[in-house]
Amino acid sequence: MSRPGFAGEACLAPTDAKGLSTMFAKLYDRLASLTLGLWLIGGVCLFLAVGSFSGGGAEGSSINDLPLFRWLKETPLTVSWWLWAAIALLALLALNTVLCSIESVRMKYRRTGFLILIAPQVMHAGFLLIVLAHLFSAWGGYKQMMPVQEGGMITCPDGSRVQVANVSATMGPMGFPTDYSAEVRAMAGGREEVRTISPNHPYFYKGFGFYLKEVAVEPYRAALIEIHREPGAGCAFAGALLFTIGNLALLFVRRGRGDSQ
Amino acid sequence: MKWLLLCSITLYLFGAHKRALFCAGLAAELAYLAVRGIALGRLPLIGPHDTLVFFSASVAVMAIPFCFTSFLAGSRRFSWGAGLLAGLFALLAFFIPSFAMLLPPILRTLWFELHVALAFFAYALFGIGALLGAMFLAGRERPLLDLQYRACLVGYSFFSASMVAGGIWGYYAWGTYWLWTPKELWTSILWLFYALYLHLRLKGARWDGVVAWGGIVGFAVTLFTYLGVSMLMKSSHSF
Numbered sequence: 001m002s003r004p005g006f007a008g009e010a011c012l013a014p015t016d017a018k019g020l021s022t023m024f025a026k027l028y029d030r031l032a033s034l035t036l037g038l039w040l041i042g043g044v045c046l047f048l049a050v051g052s053f054s055g056g057g058a059e060g061s062s063i064n065d066l067p068l069f070r071w072l073k074e075t076p077l078t079v080s081w082w083l084w085a086a087i088a089l090l091a092l093l094a095l096n097t098v099l100c101s102i103e104s105v106r107m108k109y110r111r112t113g114f115l116i117l118i119a120p121q122v123m124h125a126g127f128l129l130i131v132l133a134h135l136f137s138a139w140g141g142y143k144q145m146m147p148v149q150e151g152g153m154i155t156c157p158d159g160s161r162v163q164v165a166n167v168s169a170t171m172g173p174m175g176f177p178t179d180y181s182a183e184v185r186a187m188a189g190g191r192e193e194v195r196t197i198s199p200n201h202p203y204f205y206k207g208f209g210f211y212l213k214e215v216a217v218e219p220y221r222a223a224l225i226e227i228h229r230e231p232g233a234g235c236a237f238a239g240a241l242l243f244t245i246g247n248l249a250l251l252f253v254r255r256g257r258g259d260s261q
Numbered sequence: 262m263k264w265l266l267l268c269s270i271t272l273y274l275f276g277a278h279k280r281a282l283f284c285a286g287l288a289a290e291l292a293y294l295a296v297r298g299i300a301l302g303r304l305p306l307i308g309p310h311d312t313l314v315f316f317s318a319s320v321a322v323m324a325i326p327f328c329f330t331s332f333l334a335g336s337r338r339f340s341w342g343a344g345l346l347a348g349l350f351a352l353l354a355f356f357i358p359s360f361a362m363l364l365p366p367i368l369r370t371l372w373f374e375l376h377v378a379l380a381f382f383a384y385a386l387f388g389i390g391a392l393l394g395a396m397f398l399a400g401r402e403r404p405l406l407d408l409q410y411r412a413c414l415v416g417y418s419f420f421s422a423s424m425v426a427g428g429i430w431g432y433y434a435w436g437t438y439w440l441w442t443p444k445e446l447w448t449s450i451l452w453l454f455y456a457l458y459l460h461l462r463l464k465g466a467r468w469d470g471v472v473a474w475g476g477i478v479g480f481a482v483t484l485f486t487y488l489g490v491s492m493l494m495k496s497s498h499s500f
Contacts, residue, residue: 034464038457041456044453045453048446048447049450051446052446052494053494063441143436177366178363199369200367200370200372200433211435226435226436228436236438240425254411
């Protein structure tokens with residue numbers, strides 16, 4: 001059986017191979033260049049700015065109601081083009097960040113102190129993890145809001161059930177609730193688990209977060225519950241932690257210095 | 262107690278060329294903030310009046326260490342410029358009525374206070390960076406650019422920490438560390454812009470002018486993120 005690709009390679013003259021390798025070296029240099037990184041950051045900024053004024057990125061758009069990739073799939077390109085452009089540039093920027101980090105370590109290895117070598121790379125790693133977190137959330141995020149009467153049940157997408165009980169609210173002088181909470185009951189490890197949820201205090205169960213958005217006490221007690229699954233949260237937190245550690249290390253090594261080394 | 266704020270504005274605008282008067286202006290403004298805080302029972306970080314005063318005080322607080330650096334210790338221009346910056350924002354706050362809003366339950370968390378306070382410290386340092394950039398462009402003295410870099414690097418660190426605090430708060434409050442709103446988009450733009458600024462330094466001395474302008478443009482982006490988005494666009498982060 002003939003192998004056309006192999007035959008093609010066999011025919012490659014040494015000068016062609018050299019030309020190809022020079023071309024790849026040039027492409028690598030271009031992709032690993034600081035200048036490209038600067039242009040890409042500028043480009044991402046530009047498209048996000050356009051998006052903030054357009055229908056897609058503006059408050060009230062449906063972009064926050066769906067996982068991002070689903071929103072991108074369902075939204076006409078005339079509305080979502082700025083986000084596609086920003087994502088494309090961000091992907092290139094992620095690649096540029098990896099290559100710049102490799103080049104930086106390669107060039108400075110054993111020529112500079114460990115902290116000054118590693119701190120910016122740790123920040124870069126944090127940035128990449130945050131980008132990855134957005135990717136996870138854009139792919140597998142889930143969000144649903146539902147009103148539930150006291151005693152009512154919430155069924156999760158995986159079929160597990162959570163009961164809402166003891167909805168309570170403290171009303172302020174203007175008639176608005178100044179504080180509110182509800183109890184949630186779920187089966188965990190063969191026994192019933194009871195937790196109180198309130199603003200800033202959600203309940204996490206089988207990968208889902210249960211958030212109390214609002215309550216009503218009349219004509220009957222009910223709670224507005226939002227269920228979330230944010231698969232990128234852990235990765236985003238790890239990225240933020242890495243970024244902060246790298247940042248602190250950078251501040252430490254730069255203390256008392258103003259130069260641009 | 263608005264006389265304390267008026268006193269502070271006067272000292273900033275007319276006495277900041279003397280460091281002692283600049284510090285007195287800051288003391289008066291901090292006293293005003295303390296009185297507001299005690300009256301409200303929380304950090305005064307909500308509404309245009311309180312945030313502008315907090316921003317103005319942050320500018321003055323962050324400017325003081327720079328006033329005592331060896332290069333700027335003898336310079337009246339810097340403390341006058343910083344006083345002008347702090348004074349103008351305090352003056353803007355003076356004409357905006359203050360109100361005592363009951364804090365919604367969602368805002369009653371340390372993460373919110375950290376998120377906002379750190380953001381204003383960052384904004385203040387970006388303002389100082391812009392001032393130092395303008396001074397560099399006027400006189401081409403290299404140490405000014407080094408100080409601008411330090412202001413922006415520390416500001417960027419505060420801003421990153423503010424974004425982390427905001428993300429943690431968002432996750433516990435709304436179930437997500439990120440929402441596609443104009444304010445969040447502009448926050449990302451600001452964060453990316455200062456990342457660009459910090460990397461611009463690596464291009465070498467030939468880019469000094471661009472770096473100085475970068476610090477100035479960055480502060481314009483800061484002001485749009487803080488004031489422009491709240492005034493011109495509909496956002497959950499609005500005042």
